[in-house]
Amino acid sequence: MAAESEPVAVPPRAAPLAEALGCTDLVKKVRDGSRRVAIVDGVTLSMPPGRLWALEGPSGSGKTTLLLALGGLLAPTSGDVRVAGRSIVGLRDHHRTRWRREKVGFVFQELQLVRGMSLLENVLLPRVPEGGATAEERARALALLARFGLAELAGRVVDRLSGGERQRGALARALLGAPAVLLLDEPTAHVDAENAARIVELLAELKAGESPPAVLVTTHDPRFAEHGAVDRRLSMRDGRLG
Amino acid sequence: MRRARALFVYALGSLARRGRRSVALALGVALALGLYASALLLADALRAVYRGTLEVAPDLTVQRLVAGRPALIAADALGELEALPGVRSVRPRLWGYLFVEAIEANVVVVAVPSDAPDLRPALAAGSAELRAPAEGPAPALLGSAIAARLALAPGDGLALPDATGELMLLRVAGMLERATASHAADTVLVAETTARRLLGVPAGEVTDLAITLAAPEEAPVIAAEVARRLPMSRVIDRVALERSYALTFDGRAGLVAALFLPMLAALLLMAWDRFSGLGESERREIGVLKAVGWGTSDVLTARLVESLAVTLGGVLLGLLFAYGYVFLLGAPGLQGALFGWSTLSPALRLAPSTSLAQLATLAGLVAGPLVAVALVPAWRAAMLDPDEVLRGG
Numbered sequence: 074m075a076a077e078s079e080p081v082a083v084p085p086r087a088a089p090l091a092e093a094l095g096c097t098d099l100v101k102k103v104r105d106g107s108r109r110v111a112i113v114d115g116v117t118l119s120m121p122p123g124r125l126w127a128l129e130g131p132s133g134s135g136k137t138t139l140l141l142a143l144g145g146l147l148a149p150t151s152g153d154v155r156v157a158g159r160s161i162v163g164l165r166d167h168h169r170t171r172w173r174r175e176k177v178g179f180v181f182q183e184l185q186l187v188r189g190m191s192l193l194e195n196v197l198l199p200r201v202p203e204g205g206a207t208a209e210e211r212a213r214a215l216a217l218l219a220r221f222g223l224a225e226l227a228g229r230v231v232d233r234l235s236g237g238e239r240q241r242g243a244l245a246r247a248l249l250g251a252p253a254v255l256l257l258d259e260p261t262a263h264v265d266a267e268n269a270a271r272i273v274e275l276l277a278e279l280k281a282g283e284s285p286p287a288v289l290v291t292t293h294d295p296r297f298a299e300h301g302a303v304d305r306r307l308s309m310r311d312g313r314l315g
Numbered sequence: 316m317r318r319a320r321a322l323f324v325y326a327l328g329s330l331a332r333r334g335r336r337s338v339a340l341a342l343g344v345a346l347a348l349g350l351y352a353s354a355l356l357l358a359d360a361l362r363a364v365y366r367g368t369l370e371v372a373p374d375l376t377v378q379r380l381v382a383g384r385p386a387l388i389a390a391d392a393l394g395e396l397e398a399l400p401g402v403r404s405v406r407p408r409l410w411g412y413l414f415v416e417a418i419e420a421n422v423v424v425v426a427v428p429s430d431a432p433d434l435r436p437a438l439a440a441g442s443a444e445l446r447a448p449a450e451g452p453a454p455a456l457l458g459s460a461i462a463a464r465l466a467l468a469p470g471d472g473l474a475l476p477d478a479t480g481e482l483m484l485l486r487v488a489g490m491l492e493r494a495t496a497s498h499a500a501d502t503v504l505v506a507e508t509t510a511r512r513l514l515g516v517p518a519g520e521v522t523d524l525a526i527t528l529a530a531p532e533e534a535p536v537i538a539a540e541v542a543r544r545l546p547m548s549r550v551i552d553r554v555a556l557e558r559s560y561a562l563t564f565d566g567r568a569g570l571v572a573a574l575f576l577p578m579l580a581a582l583l584l585m586a587w588d589r590f591s592g593l594g595e596s597e598r599r600e601i602g603v604l605k606a607v608g609w610g611t612s613d614v615l616t617a618r619l620v621e622s623l624a625v626t627l628g629g630v631l632l633g634l635l636f637a638y639g640y641v642f643l644l645g646a647p648g649l650q651g652a653l654f655g656w657s658t659l660s661p662a663l664r665l666a667p668s669t670s671l672a673q674l675a676t677l678a679g680l681v682a683g684p685l686v687a688v689a690l691v692p693a694w695r696a697a698m699l700d701p702d703e704v705l706r707g708g
Contacts, residue, residue: 167612170605170608174608179606190332203321
């Protein structure tokens with residue numbers, strides 16, 4: 074437990090103070106038959122806190138893989154990833170896990186809530202390894218659900234929620250720990266226009282909060298990419314940023 | 316501690332979410348283990364019964380053989396044997412079998428010698444009447460099985476054929492205690508004169524002689540001396556009796572246990588199959604947990620609690636089932652297989668008697684592998700990147 078309480082196993086690399094999320098020469102290769110193909114090919118970026126960026130590109134361009142690598146959910150083949158000023162590449166698994174839990178919020182394309190559990194239980198899921206949610210965290214979870222229009226549904230099993238409700242619930246879970254970085258993979262892909270607009274507005278509102286996270290969103294949705302709150306649009310093709 | 320408690324609560328919640336599967340697995344383990352443990356518990360309890368029987372058995376039993384078959388023995392041989400060094404007492408015993416047509420079974424008629432001490436009151440109510448029969452039908456004490464088969468109660472009449480074929484009316488004076496059922500379920504205990512008439516044994520002769528020794532460990536030496544003094548006799552010592560009982564019970568217990576083994580193996584293999592594979596929903600759940608910041612050890616701890624709860628729950632349920640089936644219900648069905656040497660099977664109330672180490676070993680042999688096989692796939696999934704798990708990699 075002593076090791077877990079001290080997540081810094083590897084000394085952090087020097088990073089610009091203003092950087093919430095960054096990577097340098099990031100490469101992720103996968104095996105395709107007898108050859109290895111680069112899904113992410115030498116990507117470098119540096120994202121300040123409080124910014125909302127959209128990452129666009131055709132299917133198979135490597136957007137999701139880049140997002141997963143930036144969130145510490147996928148080990149890169151080479152290169153460096155920095156989250157909240159600390160390199161997470163090379164960290165031991167439990168240190169990286171803890172760092173991710175504290176600093177990164179992730180919303181998956183296909184929702185990824187645990188079936189059979191209530192919405193509130195799902196939102197509080199990241200707190201279980203910390204000994205369960207405190208009263209303060211529980212209140213924060215309920216406040217987030219209320220903010221996302223889900224207060225009445227907190228106790229409902231997620232199987233009985235609509236796609237939009239689940240997506241907003243997943244967003245509430247990602248924000249529970251007040252992360253420095255929020256990564257969303259196609260958050261409007263499986264919801265109707267009304268819910269998509271609502272999600273875009275919610276993300277835009279995050280910028281106005283205290284200590285706003287850096288928000289990186291992969292999307293095909295022009296409503297999102299062209300929204301006024303988006304600070305920068307990145308384009309990705311064949312594993313490279315254009 | 317807070318972390319462990321939170322993971323424990325989460326794991327129990329997971330079990331509840333997969334309630335049907337969890338219950339089916341636990342019941343499978345419980346059934347397999349319960350049946351096998353029932354055979355073990357019953358065999359242990361029956362061993363305790365026959366050991367109790369042996370404790371009151373004579374050190375040596377002397378029978379006379381004619382043409383290699385047991386025959387009546389003259390009671391006056393008693394004096395010669397009592398004079399042997401190391402012999403504490405010699406008691407003549409009068410007993411024999413009587414076929415009762417009404418129940419199509421043999422009963423064992425046993426005489427209470429007129430000069431024998433009173434039967435222990437705990438053994439049978441009404442035993443005093445055998446020594447001092449009143450006018451009217453001769454009194455008899457009945458074993459539990461014969462009384463149950465003939466639906467007899469104290470005060471009822473019982474007609475048994477005597478040695479000449481005439482029916483002799485007996486009066487049921489009482490019942491033998493259930494504690495004696497293992498060896499007296501089919502016994503009719505009567506006064507000596509009644510027994511002689513029923514069995515056709517002339518005065519001065521008995522069925523066998525029971526010898527009590529001052530030092531039981533000298534039994535082989537004294538048995539040899541008895542055989543030398545009484546040619547054409549057979550001397551049975553307690554060790555031989557013990558061997559005979561052991562062959563009866565242990566052999567049957569082994570057979571029954573062996574019959575249950577394939578069932579145990581089949582059910583455990585089914586449980587193994589269910590435990591060792593991760594369903595799609597479980598795999599996704601592990602991926603989600605990893606993605607939201609659970610470490611490998613967190614996932615494994617939760618999975619360990621889940622599998623322990625299911626297997627230990629099943630093991631506990633199985634042992635409780637076995638205990639209740641054997642000691643509360645009397646092991647219906649199974650008891651007949653283990654205890655059915657007599658046409659009139661005794662209705663035993665078995666006293667719990669077993670080796671806890673044996674049960675613990677059995678529980679460990681069942682629970683250990685099942686917990687292990689549940690952990691391996693979870694460990695493999697938890698070691699992967701969350702993305703690989705969620706994408707099915």
